[in-house]
Amino acid sequence: MAASLRFSGLKTPPTYSFPKQTTSLQCHSASPTLLSFAAFRPSNSSILRNISLRRCCESRVFRVCCQGGNVDVIQRNEFEAASSGEAENQLTCVMKFGGSSVASAERMREVADLILSFPNERPVIVLSAMGKTTNKLLLAGEKAVSCGVTNVDAIEELNFIKDLHHRTADELGVERSIVDGHLEVLEQLLKGIAMMKELTLRTKDYLVSFGECMSTRIFAAYLNKIGVKARQYDAFEIGFITTDDFTNADILEATYPAVAKRLNDDWISDPAIPIVTGFLGKGWRSSAITTLGRGGSDLTATTIGKALGLREIQVWKDVDGVLTCDPNIYQHAEPVPYLTFEEAAELAYFGAQVLHPQSMRPAREGDIPVRVKNSYNPNAPGTLITRNRDMSKAVLTSIVLKRNVTMLDIVSTRMLGQFGFLAKVFSIFEDLGISVDVVATSEVSTSLTLDPSKLWSRELIQQELDHVIEELEKIAVVNLLQHRSIISLIGNVQRSSLILEKAFHVLRTNGVNVQMISQGASKVNISLIVHDTEAEQCVRALHSTFFESDLPELDQ
Ligand SMILES: Nc1ncnc2c1ncn2[C@@H]1O[C@H](COP(=O)(O)OP(=O)(O)O)[C@@H](O)[C@H]1O
Ligand SMILES: N[C@@H](CC(=O)OP(=O)(O)O)C(=O)O
Numbered sequence: 001m002a003a004s005l006r007f008s009g010l011k012t013p014p015t016y017s018f019p020k021q022t023t024s025l026q027c028h029s030a031s032p033t034l035l036s037f038a039a040f041r042p043s044n045s046s047i048l049r050n051i052s053l054r055r056c057c058e059s060r061v062f063r064v065c066c067q068g069g070n071v072d073v074i075q076r077n078e079f080e081a082a083s084s085g086e087a088e089n090q091l092t093c094v095m096k097f098g099g100s101s102v103a104s105a106e107r108m109r110e111v112a113d114l115i116l117s118f119p120n121e122r123p124v125i126v127l128s129a130m131g132k133t134t135n136k137l138l139l140a141g142e143k144a145v146s147c148g149v150t151n152v153d154a155i156e157e158l159n160f161i162k163d164l165h166h167r168t169a170d171e172l173g174v175e176r177s178i179v180d181g182h183l184e185v186l187e188q189l190l191k192g193i194a195m196m197k198e199l200t201l202r203t204k205d206y207l208v209s210f211g212e213c214m215s216t217r218i219f220a221a222y223l224n225k226i227g228v229k230a231r232q233y234d235a236f237e238i239g240f241i242t243t244d245d246f247t248n249a250d251i252l253e254a255t256y257p258a259v260a261k262r263l264n265d266d267w268i269s270d271p272a273i274p275i276v277t278g279f280l281g282k283g284w285r286s287s288a289i290t291t292l293g294r295g296g297s298d299l300t301a302t303t304i305g306k307a308l309g310l311r312e313i314q315v316w317k318d319v320d321g322v323l324t325c326d327p328n329i330y331q332h333a334e335p336v337p338y339l340t341f342e343e344a345a346e347l348a349y350f351g352a353q354v355l356h357p358q359s360m361r362p363a364r365e366g367d368i369p370v371r372v373k374n375s376y377n378p379n380a381p382g383t384l385i386t387r388n389r390d391m392s393k394a395v396l397t398s399i400v401l402k403r404n405v406t407m408l409d410i411v412s413t414r415m416l417g418q419f420g421f422l423a424k425v426f427s428i429f430e431d432l433g434i435s436v437d438v439v440a441t442s443e444v445s446t447s448l449t450l451d452p453s454k455l456w457s458r459e460l461i462q463q464e465l466d467h468v469i470e471e472l473e474k475i476a477v478v479n480l481l482q483h484r485s486i487i488s489l490i491g492n493v494q495r496s497s498l499i500l501e502k503a504f505h506v507l508r509t510n511g512v513n514v515q516m517i518s519q520g521a522s523k524v525n526i527s528l529i530v531h532d533t534e535a536e537q538c539v540r541a542l543h544s545t546f547f548e549s550d551l552p553e554l555d556q
Helices: 076-083 105-114 133-147 149-154 154-174 177-196 201-225 255-269 297-308 341-349 360-367 423-431 452-456 460-473 493-509 532-547
Strands: 005-006 014-017 024-030 034-040 045-055 061-066 067-075 091-097 123-127 230-233 274-277 282-283 289-291 310-316 338-340 370-372 383-386 394-411 436-441 443-449 477-493 516-518 523-533
Touching: 014 394, 024 274, 045 154, 061 360, 067 230, 076 282, 091 255, 091 297, 105 133, 105 154, 123 201, 133 177, 133 201, 149 177, 154 177, 154 201, 177 201, 177 532, 201 230, 201 282, 230 341, 255 274, 255 338, 274 297, 289 523, 297 310, 297 360, 338 341, 338 452, 341 360, 341 383, 341 394, 341 477, 394 532, 423 436, 436 516, 436 523, 460 477, 493 523, 493 532, 523 532
Parallel strands: 005 024, 091 123, 091 310, 123 274, 230 274, 310 370, 338 383
Antiparallel strands: 005 014, 024 034, 034 045, 045 061, 061 067, 282 289, 370 383, 394 443, 394 477, 436 443, 477 523, 516 523
16 A cells, blocks of 8 residues: 655645555644654554655755655655645744743743743743742652651642742732642642652652643643633643653653644644643653653753754753853853754763753754753843854863762773673673763773763662672672762864863863773763862863963864
8 A cells, every 4th residue: 555645734635645655644743944744554543653854955855764764755846835824824933941930920920021022933832840849849759758648738848839839820810720639639649658658750750740730830821811822731641752761751753743743733723822841751651641851841842843843942041051061160151152962962961950961862853953041131142052063163162060970990800802891891781771971991991980860860779889890790800989070071072182181281280180081982072080079170170271261273
């Protein structure tokens, strides 16, 4: 059976045939640069895979790409003829506001004004929980484990959360009933935790979901109250399908067409600004609520951006963009005007709290620019993250610190010439499901660091480490070094000699010994491992050298 390409949401959907395919393809988004499709299994309409249809700049064709390569080509003018008229009314961008941006009624009002100050945009809004609600929910859960059922209603954090959401509703002039149901269930859940005397990862995710569910309901109600039509969505009800890795779930491919279809269909049939919960998903096996890891609303936003093929993804924070280093470490950090997806991903992965580590992936795959802006200072230009940027003058872009890292020095017990040593070492980490961050290696020895977040999210940290070492000691002498920090120099590795020369000068002047260094395949990151106690001082000194004094003229 030949496959066909249907353009959903169009009044007279054209159909294209794909002679060699046996699936049907349904368009779920259209933008000037990217169209996304889902391939459906004809027998039961389940999603087979997503397909990106990208504009070929030179020729007047769109190219359909399947996993294995191109499967067919469509004339661009045919598509444009089919989709014209619809594009004018499509959703244009996604705007994500983090907890700091929606921390109070006043902040919510300012965010509403900010959204309305872009009359030409038809945005999808993604919100995090208000202020520190997620932390408070987790604390309340931990207290419930040991406080006894009768004392749950006295948990300070529960009362703080109730008060914050009631007060916010009152101040915005929306009914408290918009969150009352959630607050009641939240209290029941805490009583359940108190009764069971345990807080599983699955329950933790359900517990923290109340934060985003309530902030989005209040905000949507407020927009409607001031005459701006808005519709609230729980991400786990509109197709955010994830793995069942509670507290750290990954988004599955099926999410893109499902989310696009739901948001587009609703928008076309009854336009209202979508207000979507960040951070949350639904486990594909368990059907339970999952979360995408702390700070996961950024990932929700980029996922929606890619799913709908939007023009731009905006993440609104409480800082003037991505900065040259963490402002909590060094207050003279400066905004970085431009970054590539690769630089931003390294920066996020190596610990810059400003972006979720996985959030660049959908944006890069969809080639959708990400703008990091300050909701407290909207006129600041922020940071623009795109596929490419002019690197000819770039040396160092940002310095990132990841603290409390565990490092292992592993030396083979057999001497030179032993093959398979590294393979054995890494298979041990694979078997135990532990991620490795930075590696430096020779034929018979290797030093590596373990991803702290992957360890922290588990309970048996010490036992797990003991187990790793026990396994490694069967083939090597192992030295465990804790309380180390990774300082990542994100920048133009084409200039690595200059970066290293300056960095080592700074470190020597400050009497710091580097314990490991790695410049891997990534063209944007050099990692230095130092002791935790020296790390912040190093970052400040490096910042002064790279960003506050003139660097030598660069050869072009
Ligand atoms: N390199 C960096 N650039 C900008 N902010 C950073 C950086 N490193 C750490 N941060 C911290 O990240 C915070 C913003 O991220 P986050 O708290 O997740 O924002 P939100 O909750 O608004 O999404 C800033 O307030 C800042 O303290
Ligand atoms: N509320 C969640 C998700 C999130 O993304 O928050 P924020 O945007 O405030 O970092 C958290 O605190 O992790």
